[in-house]
Amino acid sequence: MTVDLRRLKVLLIDDEPFICTTIRQILHLIGVAQANVYEAGSAKDGMRETLRIRPDLIFCDIHMPEEDGFAFVSQLRKATIGAIANTPLVMLTSDSREEAVLVARHLKVEGYLVKPVSINTIKLSMERALKEPLS
Numbered sequence: 130m131t132v133d134l135r136r137l138k139v140l141l142i143d144d145e146p147f148i149c150t151t152i153r154q155i156l157h158l159i160g161v162a163q164a165n166v167y168e169a170g171s172a173k174d175g176m177r178e179t180l181r182i183r184p185d186l187i188f189c190d191i192h193m194p195e196e197d198g199f200a201f202v203s204q205l206r207k208a209t210i211g212a213i214a215n216t217p218l219v220m221l222t223s224d225s226r227e228e229a230v231l232v233a234r235h236l237k238v239e240g241y242l243v244k245p246v247s248i249n250t251i252k253l254s255m256e257r258a259l260k261e262p263l264s
Contacts, residue, residue, distance in 0.1 A: 130261055131261060131262050131263060131264035132255075132256075132259050132261050132262070132263050132264060133264060134159065134160035134161050134162070134263055134264060135160070135161075135162050135165075136162075136165070137161055137162075137165060137185050137186065138165045138167070138182055138183070138184045138185050138186075139156055139161055139165065139166050139167070139184055139185065139186050139187070139188065140167045140168070140169065140175065140178055140179060140182065140184040140186070140187045140188070141153065141166065141167070141168045141169070141187075141188050142168075142169045142170075142171075142172065142174075142175035142178075142187065142188065142189040142190060142193075142198065142201060143168075143170070143188075143189075143190040143193070143221065144170050144171060144190065144193040144194060145190070146170075148190070148221075148244070149168045152188060152221070152246075152251070153166050153168075155246070155248050155251050156251070158248055159248065159251065159252050159255070159263065160263070160264070167182055167184065170193075171193055171194065171195055171196070172193060172195065172196035172197065172198065172200050172201035172204075173195065173196060175187070175189065175201050176201060176204060176205070179205065179213060179216065180213065183212065183213070183216075184216060185216075185217070185259070186216070186217050186218075186219070186255060186258055186259060187205075187216055187217070187218045187219070188218075188219050188221045189201055189202065189218055189219070189220055189221065190220075190221055190222055191220060191222040191224050191229060191233075192222065192223070192224065198220060198222070199232055199233070199236060202218060202220075202233075202236045202238060203236060205218065206236060206237060217239045217258035217259055218238045218239055218240075218258070219238065219239055219240035219241070219242060219254045219255075219258050220233045220238050220240065220241045220242065221242050221244065221246065222241075222242070222243060222244065223243065223244045224243070225243045239254075239257060239258035240254040240257055240258050242254055
């Protein structure tokens with residue numbers, strides 16, 4: 130079975146508008162409908178959007194003002210609604226430190242990408258996170 134990219138809802142959580150624009154363009158090239166790509170500029174807004182849209186996949190930065198991406202993932206994984214708590218998530222960050230990777234692994238994220246990223250690395254991370262090939 131393959132993922133129907135036209136129906137896939139993706140949430141981008143990053144405080145850098147340029148990164149969101151770039152990832153949005155990559156997702157469009159892969160086949161994700163632009164109307165199904167949502168953005169949040171902070172962990173707090175990310176949680177609000179997650180509860181509102183119930184994304185199929187989340188890309189989340191680590192270093193953001195106020196709460197970081199790890200705080201977001203921790204809160205996400207503790208959600209009382211199973212479908213929310215188990216939302217596949219890929220960290221998308223410039224932080225390549227082993228310590229950060231270990232924290233992400235402990236939080237049970239489905240992927241960890243270091244910026245800059247390519248279309249291919251985004252696509253592969255999506256397939257791994259969703260556990261299905263993309264159509």
